[in-house]
Amino acid sequence: MESAQMVERRFACNEGDLAPGESMTVPVEGPGTVAVAVYLTEEGAYFATADTCTHEDWSLGEDSDLEGNEIVCPLHMARFDIRSGEALCFPATIALATFEVVVDAGKVYVLG
Numbered sequence: 001m002e003s004a005q006m007v008e009r010r011f012a013c014n015e016g017d018l019a020p021g022e023s024m025t026v027p028v029e030g031p032g033t034v035a036v037a038v039y040l041t042e043e044g045a046y047f048a049t050a051d052t053c054t055h056e057d058w059s060l061g062e063d064s065d066l067e068g069n070e071i072v073c074p075l076h077m078a079r080f081d082i083r084s085g086e087a088l089c090f091p092a093t094i095a096l097a098t099f100e101v102v103v104d105a106g107k108v109y110v111l112g
């Protein structure tokens, strides 16, 4: 028997709110949801992770450097892969939570 776990589609931002290579923090509404960082890569792909760096308390959506599929936290230079959330270098050792992103009719949604 299949699991009946519900996956909600939650509005994050409009297409065009982000330019390629940019990120932003969005307050995605929903039970148990924390702030989410949404990224648009130079190649035009959207990704989303938990907003707070897993090393200390820093908003990656508000202030980080997006380099390809990696973000660099400017506070202590930890790097994360935005596709998997994997922490790629010290001082971060814990992965970021990731969220699937869907773009539909000019609107960007985070699944979770």
Ligand code: FES
Binding pocket: 053, 054, 055, 056, 057, 058, 073, 074, 075, 076, 077, 078, 091, 092
């Ligand atoms: S808070 Fe991000 S690397 Fe330290």
